Amino acid sequence: MKNAAIICEYNPLHKGHVYHINHTREYTNCHGIVCLMSGNFMQRGIPALMDKWKRAEIAIKSGADLVIELPSIFSVSSAEFFAKGAIDILDSMGVVDYVSFGSESGDIALIEKLAIILSEEPMEYKESLKTYLNRGIPFAKARAESLKDYISLKDSSLASSSKLTSLLQSSNNILALEYCKALYKNNSKIKPITLTRMGDNYNETTLTSNFASATAIRNALRSKDIYSIKDYVPESTFQELIKLNGNNYKFIFEDSMFPYLKYKLMLNRDLHKLPDVSEGLDNRIYSAISNSKSIQELILKSKTKRYTYTRINRILCQYFLGFEEYDIKSLRKSEPSYVRILAFNHRGREIIKDIKNTSSMEIVNKMPKKISDMLELDIKTTKAYSILNANIDPSEDFLKSPKYV
Template sequence: MNILGLIVEYNPFHNGHLYHLKESLKVTNATHSVAIMSGNFLQRGEPALFDKYTRAQIAVKNGVDLVIELPTIFACQSAEFFAHGAITALNSLNCVNSVCFGSEEGSVDILYIISKILVNEPDDFKKLLRKYLDDGMLYPTARSLALFDYICDNSLLDISKDNLLLVLNSSNNILGLEYIKCLLKLQSNIKPFTICRISASYNSEDISSNICSATAIRKSLKDYNNLSNIYDVIPNATYSTLETKIKDNFSPMFDDKYFDLINATILRDTNNLNNFFEVNEGIENKIYQNVFTSNSLYDLQLSIKSKRYTLTKIKRTLNNILLGITKEDVNKVKNVTSMPYIRVLAFNDKGREILKTIKSNSDINIINKFSNVSFSMDDDIFKTLIDYDIKASNIYNLVYYKDNKHLLKGPMDYYTAPIYVRD
């Protein structure tokens, strides 16, 4: 058995994802695939279009064998923390042979060399980084410039300076660097591969071919509130499943639907805002002041945005407040070297084979329903991670089930079993 690992959000699963899945299986010669997927809230600090079980089911229908949830506290954060959680989860399975991610660069060798610099932190690189930080630059910008100078000064890569800048500042490349960094730090046996993104860039909002970005698909769904405009850019299995969900009165979720909840949380916890992760340097005052005058979540985000705080960072910060993610809890889990559990969301027959292999090779707890988790609740890391998973689902479902209250039995993680997709 040759198991491929994937790190995904599938929000929603589109033709580009299908291309990546097929090419990843091909380049790694894998026989089986397991995806670590964000749950109901995502890395950009926003809710998923559809619930995690639906998205996992779609993934398996499209060819993924097993989908496992990335714990919420990792899923909603910046590239380094997100990647650490995902790679640690894959590594903890103790049976994954490779991980393949999309990138703008398409060369894992180049990304590997840069990642080694970040892990080893040579003195000259650290001096350059300190210089840029002392000049008042934000850490991501300072790191990128320090890497650029260090690589050029030492002629470490045979690429043009323009291409190097693109490598260092493109969204998926940055995530790829963090994946490889974590593999190196964990001394993992998982081998990294990358597939070059095709057709559309990560943030493109255009639908001009049969492959476009998830950003463009989400924008179309929000603007037109139907699936017709995205028919050509998503696989049939995605279309039919989403069509059924919409017919059943489950509408796509967007962050503005949580505006009132975020406002209420901010006003309730005004005196404790600086306890939440990413709330730093007095930004809590700006958040509080602008709650009263903002007419929408986007208004609130823009009113807080500054040179120091990008829009994405603001979205993550507000999402941390909504979900109650504290600095204390992040510090508790940020350096874990193994995951205490995996939550299975969906699988097929090959996925069953992977689960059997995991049971043979790893002592990780495999959770099907949360009603079975009491055996490890005395483990502080386990409890911290799982509490956020349950809380995130409850908050998400409060809005997601708005038109289907009769179906909301309570905390749905206790009632929903993994979805078995029969071949």
């Protein structure tokens, strides 16, 4: 029996996500869909609208068979480490045959071709990248320009095409490249497939097309207009949101970390311990924090040519979560040793049994006696989320069991 995996956040799960799940099942003719989902904090450095348990349950009700948690060390990291951690887990499980992801390009052959170049890093590419970085150009843009320079030496028609330019600039394409890079470096048997992303751009702030962005849906919920999103999310998501809203569940938004983050930044001077902080960024943030009244204002005041808005947002989130207390570089390079189950159905139960037979990874249904640094950071992340969301117990990782749906 073949299984397909989807690496996701579902913040919240909307109709585009359901389409992706259904398309993946139909296209691969797979037995089960495994969703590897970020926990309570997202890759862009923002807290989840709803806690991981509720989002996992909604995912099962919307077509997934098994939802497992992507460890925080990867879920709140750059696209490269986000993808590497996810692919390492899927590889180590030994039960996944396909990984399915959305992309603006939809051209898996081109994505894989570029991923191989990025993995092998030919000398001409490396020299070009170094030149751009020395000019103070952000890494993502420097890498895109270096790729175009290298491809122009090999295939001038492709280098000048708008298709290539678009592929190197769009967020889902960049993640797709990183997934394929990780698969190539692992010599993985998992086959990548991509679905052309439809509907609104991921950062579209208003509800427009049938496939509205998660950002637009969160904005509607922020304004407490919960019924305005009814046509943009599946029934499972809408009913859960209605129920939570009626029970005074606190939906969490991007700026909720700021008061706690401001206190920590004003009290301590250890931001430099984070590996992504260099070139005086910590001093810029310290200088800006006293007079900043929101996380958005702090980021804009700290932003430089090399440090993008999203990168600073992610750094601040890592600091809020306590990443500076761990050897982050080593943790990012290490392979996860456990699979944390959040929710499953009858097919998911079969997949869990298969994992036990094909993998040496520890299946975590409840907290083990011996807790690794990676798992300890996940626990700490839940405690941090409980500060923002009064509905969450700080010890919830010890109290909750996977949800059978």
